[in-house]
Amino acid sequence: MSDLHTIALIPQFPLHRAxxxxxxxxxxxxxxHCLSNEVVQSVTANVLLALGASPAMIVAEEEVAEFAAMADALLINVGTLYPARLAAMKKAVAAANAAGTPWALDPVAAGVLSYRTDALHDLLKQRPAVIRGNAxxxxxxAGEDASGKGVDSTAHxxxxxxxxxRLARQTGAIVAVTGEVDYVSDGEVTWAVPWGHALMTRVVGTGCALSAVTAAFVAGATDRLAAVAAACAVMSIAGERAESACDGPGTFLPAFLDALYIMQPAMLKAVDE
Amino acid sequence: MSDLHTIALIPQFPLHRAxxxxxxxxxxxxxxHCLSNEVVQSVTANVLLALGASPAMIVAEEEVAEFAAMADALLINVGTLYPARLAAMKKAVAAANAAGTPWALDPVAAGVLSYRTDALHDLLKQRPAVIRGNAxxxxxxAGEDASGKGVDSTAHxxxxxxxxxRLARQTGAIVAVTGEVDYVSDGEVTWAVPWGHALMTRVVGTGCALSAVTAAFVAGATDRLAAVAAACAVMSIAGERAESACDGPGTFLPAFLDALYIMQPAMLKAVDE
Amino acid sequence: MSDLHTIALIPQFPLHRAxxxxxxxxxxxxxxHCLSNEVVQSVTANVLLALGASPAMIVAEEEVAEFAAMADALLINVGTLYPARLAAMKKAVAAANAAGTPWALDPVAAGVLSYRTDALHDLLKQRPAVIRGNAxxxxxxAGEDASGKGVDSTAHxxxxxxxxxRLARQTGAIVAVTGEVDYVSDGEVTWAVPWGHALMTRVVGTGCALSAVTAAFVAGATDRLAAVAAACAVMSIAGERAESACDGPGTFLPAFLDALYIMQPAMLKAVDE
Known part of the structure; x- marks a missing residue:
């Protein structure tokens, strides 16, 4: 109920800012620097490359600290977490924090399985710059009960x-809760990002890739809230463009990468007007 | 020789049943719940999503038992087997069996390498609901000698x-042996699934994805033989559709996912008539 | 300066030889047999399949020696190196060498991170048949200082x-340094492979897949220098073909796989004339 009140008050993120x-x-x-899950590393790299960022998947405990300090941003995605990868993530996060490198957290299936939920609560204490997840x-x-079915959110x-x-205020992170409409908040100001297409939910990794894109946008950002909202907006608008150029989820992905590649700031400004 | 006799007697699975x-x-x-190999997790997830199922790749020993009990079906694929992943598979299978969740086994390269062949013989004892492999x-x-070259079958x-x-009778599983024609048997009744296109063999993961699809179809099935034959039929017919819409193996995969997404029961019935 | 002198003297590899x-x-x-990184295994397999080779990703310490001895060539790619995978690579290389199977080395991000740089110097001593990397x-x-940024070369x-x-003379390997123009050398003779398209750098795994393709070409080759130059030429020409059939990096990859699949020796000869 209070959420429904809230929605009416949430302004749409202006695309010229994106x-x-x-x-x-x-x-x-x-x-x-991406420490993501086994399933989506390829699509994540392709999304970052299409957009103009430079992805690097460095995963060993022996290498992550050295690399996190060189990178402009770090992504942590717990989709296929296991002990060796978690240990590497902790080292990468510590090195990123020491170097002042912002990092984004994708809490895949938080609340569904206790091993990762515990790990996520530990990671949360290490001050992510961004948290991107479903409802x-x-x-x-944020400490609420929610029933998740696998990695897909059942809640709007x-x-x-x-x-x-609340999570943004608790952690200091920019929090993006994504779905049919994305909401991005720093705990004070909240933006709505209403674009996108349902076909994205029938292609593996679009949510995970968005988390990587939020990391790319917060790198060097002076306004992190706008950076994360821009990440959501750029991905959503590319999703709409791709949907009009495809026949289903198979042809959606190539069209989506093309749309990211050819997207120009002026186009986004034009949609806004 | 006896096999050639057998072929003539094997009826074609009716597509309206698919x-x-x-x-x-x-x-x-x-x-x-998919515990598959490193190479094909992305295409497997995309095939399941296109078809209307919900994939989840949960791989850690710490998580698989908890998740296998929540899932509607489990896939075990030994393509890139190593000790930690095998340990997770064993826990997942035990949890699935305890919960009454059916599981499918993809015995990639069985007989080619002794480590996985031994592991597969152990897994077989845990009563898979489905076994899907090449000849x-x-x-x-089934205890016969066959010379395999890598993961591609050299036998028809x-x-x-x-x-x-025989393997179906030995194990109680529905067994699908796939190739140019797929044969699906419960040891008593055997169906032929003759559709498909050779281009599928030039795209990595179509066989592995089929195994995941058999798992999706046996979830909640009252007739598991029909469910597995339907999985083979749906994938084969989608392969034929995709072939007519592509220029090679690269454009085949997007077209194949689209074909799975748009496939309707009525279409299959119409092909049958 | 000396390099610029050298360029003028380097002949173009004749496409009829490719x-x-x-x-x-x-x-x-x-x-x-591919022991590659986590990100590119799928695209690597698809490139090899499209080209007409047979890929197999066998990764466990328990299996690699047995399999490397069966394979016609081996690929080692250190992109996502960690101790267990490195141990498997060393066993695979030892078995390949014992069996006389040629192997190709892709030294991803050599010089950027000390763990892999040390590992690469160890692997170099095991006499790879091919080394394929960026500048x-x-x-x-080769013992020179170069500043790399992640996995993308900053040097031409x-x-x-x-x-x-020099590296070719030091190791006995055919060395391919790839970029806008590829150069392939056995230390005495050097070929230039000038085809290709920049869009390839916006798709993850094209370089890694090329390394796998060099392995496929050196298998059974009597002229390894020509084999590696041919690998570069075939991939570059396919890249040009794909570029003219796509709208961006998303549609590039399917078009690239199709181009590899339909490429015929006579086509290459015709480009040459």
Whole structure:
């Protein structure tokens, strides 16, 4: 109920701001160190490359600290977590924090399985710059009960707005709760990102890739809230473009990568007007 | 020789039955827990999503038992087996069996390498609901000698019909031996699934994804033989559709996922008539 | 400066020779054992399949020695190196060498991180048949300082020609330094492979897949220098073909696989004339 009240008050993120952030990202071509899950590493790298960022998947405990300090941003995604990978993630996060490198957390299936939920609560204490998840995941991290079915949220993103705002205040992170509409909050200001297409949910890794894209956008950002909202907006608009150019989820992915590649700040500004 | 006799007697699986099973799968949207190999996890997830199932790759020893008990079906694929993953598979299978969750086994390269062949013989004792492999793999599991070259079968699927029937009787599983024609047997009744296209063999993971699809179809099935035959039929017909819409193996995969997504029970019934 | 002198003297590899090597590969359909990185295994397998080779990703310490001895060539790619995988690589290389199986080394991010750089110097002593890397990587292995940014080379391939030639003489390997133009050397003779398209750098795994393709081409080759140059030429020409049939990096990859699949020796000869 309070969430429904909240929705009416949440303004739409202006796309010309997304365009400004995209121009900044393209000029910087940030190096994004990804510790993601086994399933989506390829699509994540392709999304970052199409967008103009530079992905690097460095995963060994022996290497992550050295690399996290060189990178412009770090992504931690717990989709296929196991002890060796978790140990590497902790080292990468510590090194990123020591170097002042921002890092994004994708809490895949938080609340569904206790091993990862415990690990996520530990990781949360290490001050991520961004947390990007679906409604169930964000509600879990904010301390609310939510029933998740696998990695797909069963709750509507709007139901997690208050949780996202609270989590942002608790952690200092920008929190993005994504779904049919994405909501992005720093705990004070919250933006709605209403674009996108349902076909994205029938392609593995679009949510995980978005988390990597939030990491790319927060690299060097002066306004992290706008950077994360821009990441959501750019991915959503590319999803809409791709949907109109495809016949199903198979042809969606190539069209989506093309749309990211050809997207120009001026296009986003034009949609806004 | 006896196999050639057998072929003539094997009826073609009726596509309207495949349509009924597909309608059931779409309504149920089963959660399929996949412990697959490193190479094909992405295409496997995309195939399940395109079809209307919900994939989840949970791989850690610390998590698999908890998750296998929540899932509607489990897939075990030994393509890139190593000790930690095998230990997780054993825990997942034990939990699935305890929960009454059906599981499918893809015995990649059985008989080629002794480590996995031994592991597969152990896994076989844990009563898989489905075994899906090529001729060499099925012949190996049934105790026959077959020379495999890597993961591609060098033997024609028809040569393994008797082996598939025997393996089904030995294990209680539905056995699918796939190739140019797929044969699906419960040891008593055997169906032929003759559709498909050779281009599928030039795209990595179509066989592995089929095994995941058999798991999705047996979830909640009252007739497991029909469910597995339907899985083979749906994938084969989608392969034919994709072939007519592509220029080679690269454009085949997007077209194949699209074909799975748009396939309707009524279409399958129409092909039948 | 000396490198610029060198460029002028380097002849272009004749495409009719690439066509002859491609015909040989198609007839042999070599089994390529790949120990590659987590990100690119799927695209690597699809590239090998499209080309007419037979990929197999066998990764466990328990299996690699047995399999490397069966395979026609072996690929070692250190992109996501960690101790268990490195141990498997060492066993695979030892078994390949014992069996006389040629192996190719992709020294991803050599010089950027000390763990893998040390591992690469150890692997170099095991006499790879081919080394395929970008300018920074080849300069590092040849003992020169080069600053790499992640896995993408910041140096132009032409700047590493002398390093490639020296590395070839030091190791006995055919060395390919790839970039806008590829240079392939046995330390005495060096070929330039000038085709290709920049879009390939916006798709993850094209370089890694090329390394796997060099392994496929050296399998059974009587002229390894020509075999590796042919691998570079076939991939580059396919890249040009794909570029003219796509709208961006997303549609590039399917078009690239199709181009590899339909490429014929006669086509390459025709481009040459």
């Amino acid at each position: 365009g400004e952030e995209l121009a900044r990202l393209r000029a910087a071509a940030p190096l994004v 169930s995941e964000i509600m879990c991290l 993103s709007a139901l997690a707005i208050a949780a996202a705002q | 349509g009924e099973e597909l309608a059931r799968l779409r309504a149920a949207a089963p959660l399929v 060499s793999e099925i012949m190996c599991l 699927s028809a040569l393994a019909i008797a082996a598939a029937q | 066509g002859e090597e491609l015909a040989r590969l198609r007839a042999a359909a070599p089994l390529v 920074s990587e080849i300069m590092c292995l 391939s032409a700047l590493a020609i002398a390093a490639a030639q």
